[in-house]
Amino acid sequence: MVGRNTLGNRLTDGAILVALVAAAFICFIPILYTLSMSFSDKAAAEAGRVFLWPVNFTWASYQKVLEDEHFYRAFLISVQRVVLGGSISFVLTIAAAFALSREKREFGFRNAYMWIFVFTMLFHGGLIPWYLTIKNLGMLDTVWALVLPTAVPVYNIILLMNFFRSLPKELMEAAGLDGAGPWYIMARIFVPLSLPAIATVTLFSIVGHWNSFFDGLVLMNSQNNYPLQTYIQTLVVKINAETMATMSTDQLVDLMKISNRTFNAAKIIVSMIPIVILYPFIQRFFIHGITLGSVKE
Amino acid sequence: MKVRKNALHYHVMILPSLAALILFSIVPIFGxxxxxxxxxxxRGIFGSPWVGLDHFKYMMLLPDSKQIFFNTVFLAVLKIIANLIVPLAFALLMNELRMKFVKKWVQTIVYLPHFLSWVLLATIFFDIFSLDGIINRFFGLFGAEPILFFASNAWFPAIIVTTDVWKEFGFAAIIYLAAFAGINPALYEAAGIDGASRFRQLLHxxxxGVxxxxxxxxxxxxxxxxxANFDQIxxxxNPLVYQSADIIDTYVYRTxxxxxxxxxxxxxxxxxxxxxxxxxIVSYALASRYANYRIF
Structure with missing residues (x-):
């Protein structure tokens, strides 16, 4: 190695360190700002005096969140959709991935199914037909509307299928000779061997369910049925075309000034908590997830 | 005929997924x-009068159409370019960092925004870019007049692209870091013996390798x-920036x-x-031809 410890090399190291720490800092500032806002005194926040540290520390905003019935209800609906949607996707993903991971000679329709699955991922009928279909099924305003349309995460199925395919082929043959049926082989051999991959796709689907807001907005007519993200979405003042036509620019600018800063910040932080709790697990597994796709036979 | 018998079980395993896909993906395509x-x-789908291509013709005549199409492609392409370059630069720096401890901390922080929803982040950015938000206060220190970023067609596309890169660059860098890890260390040794500087090793x-x-x-x-990312936009x-930020997906929703x-x-x-x-289809064809890529 040429001059590992020369002055130039050390300066480069220092510059790299500074750049990376700065990058991390920039990523964290918005979250830190929200955190300090949520713990700040309302008056100080409205006056724009809060930066990266709380001003006149108080739990008041969090108390208000706990007493907010709407927030509470929306939070529970989100938990419900995560549990329900997560478990349905979990079962469907494993079963479909296992069947699709079979060779063509074992399962003649494998490729035909594969093309159907991939096609649904690449071509969409569009928002309106999707909405009308769910409406015609009578699912509007039910939790099923939040769970069933996204029950089959095709991308996750492909990831898991590729992982199953990377396992030794002899497993299947040996178990088959011992008289084990496909369901037994799936549940007792393939699933235990693929736990990191299964954890990855399950976390993807949980995070997806927690973060999704649009289905709630479109498929729930009553605000009482909104999941958490949809509820948060309605907090920020939305200027629509009608108000815009009737107001002057100055009035619109006034409308865009922030009110309820500390309260909203506390709501945002509480909405982040489940993700933050899951984050260590996510971190442990998602690197696999990204590289899972490249595991090919 | 053990193999045949198993096939029936495989059909059963796929059936629920297939049913859900038909119901929520295939039926809407026909819809x-x-x-x-x-x-x-x-009147429903079967009772409504047929008008052929009238809506498509009308769409072409709408004055907004061109703008919306342009906004979509413009924002999407800017994001694609920025999201290729910034993560690569970041991954290169990470690759050169020797302090394992710092590396882990930096990774933990920069991956986080990827997992937060645009609803939460948009609410946060709305505050940060507001008239008395931290950006305006920061530039105020240098005597700059406050700018209403979210009402400015000049600023808004830049904000859209920057915040998107902010959210995704860490996560997107993972794939580059994995590629770096796959480079044969012997190549660096050989380059070192040949007297290649650190910068030259990076270059050559x-x-x-990536x-x-x-x-x-x-x-x-x-x-x-x-x-162009519906969730974010x-x-x-808001209506003040439709001119620069209204994209096909948002237009479809409103219409x-x-x-x-x-x-x-x-x-x-x-x-x-x-x-x-x-x-x-074109991109997959190119990827399978030149990069040996297969989706399944």
Whole structure:
């Protein structure tokens, strides 16, 4: 190695360190700002005096969140959709991935199914037909509307299928000779061997369910049925075309000034908590997830 | 005939997923036929009058169409380029960092925004970019006049692209870091023995080592040229910046579900779907040909 410890090399190291720490800092500032806002005194926040540290520390905003019935209800609906949607996707993903991971000679329709699955991922009928279909099924305003349309995460199925395919082929043959049926082989051999991959796709689907807001907005007519993200979405003042036509620019600018800063910040932080709790697990597994796709036979 | 018997079980394993896909993905594709009708909810898909290509013709005549199409492609392409370059630069720096401890902390922090929803982030950015938000206060220190960023067509596209890169660059860097890890260490040794400086090693070993990854990502990104990220824009935009930030997806939402012009909105959405589909096919064909990529 040429001059590992020369002055130039050390300066480069220092510059790299500074750049990376700065990058991390920039990523964290918005979250830190929200955190300090949520713990700040309302008056100080409205006056724009809060930066990266709380001003006149108080739990008041969090108390208000706990007493907010709407927030509470929306939070529970989100938990419900995560549990329900997560478990349905979990079962469907494993079963479909296992069947699709079979060779063509074992399962003649494998490729035909594969093309159907991939096609649904690449071509969409569009928002309106999707909405009308769910409406015609009578699912509007039910939790099923939040769970069933996204029950089959095709991308996750492909990831898991590729992982199953990377396992030794002899497993299947040996178990088959011992008289084990496909369901037994799936549940007792393939699933235990693929736990990191299964954890990855399950976390993807949980995070997806927690973060999704649009289905709630479109498929729930009553605000009482909104999941958490949809509820948060309605907090920020939305200027629509009608108000815009009737107001002057100055009035619109006034409308865009922030009110309820500390309260909203506390709501945002509480909405982040489940993700933050899951984050260590996510971190442990998602690197696999990204590289899972490249595991090919 | 053990093998045959198993096939039946495999069908059963797939059946529930297939049923859900047919119901929520395939049926809506056929439902898109209302793009060629004057759809009236009372009469349904089969009872509404057929109008052929009228909605498509009308769409072409709308003054906003060009702007919306331009905004979509413009924002999507800017994002694609920025999201290829920034993560690569970040990954290169990470690769050169020798302090394991710092590396872990930096990773933990920069991956986090990827997992937070645009609803939450948009609400945060709305505050940060507001008149008395931290950005305006910061530039105020240097005597700059406060700017209403979210009402400015000049600033808004830049904010959209920057915040998108902010959210995704850490996560997107993972794939480059994995590629770096796959480079044979003997190449660095050989380069070192030949007297190559650190910068030259980066230029002649590290970068060539991720060339195929970059080409693959760039090719696959082609399929996203019509995707400017609905979730982000829908949560951040407002009528004051429609001119620069209204994209096909947001237009379809407003036209279809707010103004209830179902057929027109479906026509616009269908056109987007078809173009996107063709782009994806082309990008996969290129990727499988030049980067040996297969989706399954």
């Amino acid at each position: 898109a036929v209302i793009a060629f009708e004057e759809f009236q909810p009372v 070993v590290t970068l060539p 060339r195929t990854t970059v080409i693959l990502l760039a090719t696959l990104a082609l399929g996203n040229v019509m995707n 829908f949560n951040m935009y 279809g579900l707010l103004s209830l012009q179902y057929s027109l909105a479906t026509a616009v959405g269908l056109l987007k779907s078809v173009i996107s589909f063709l782009l994806i």
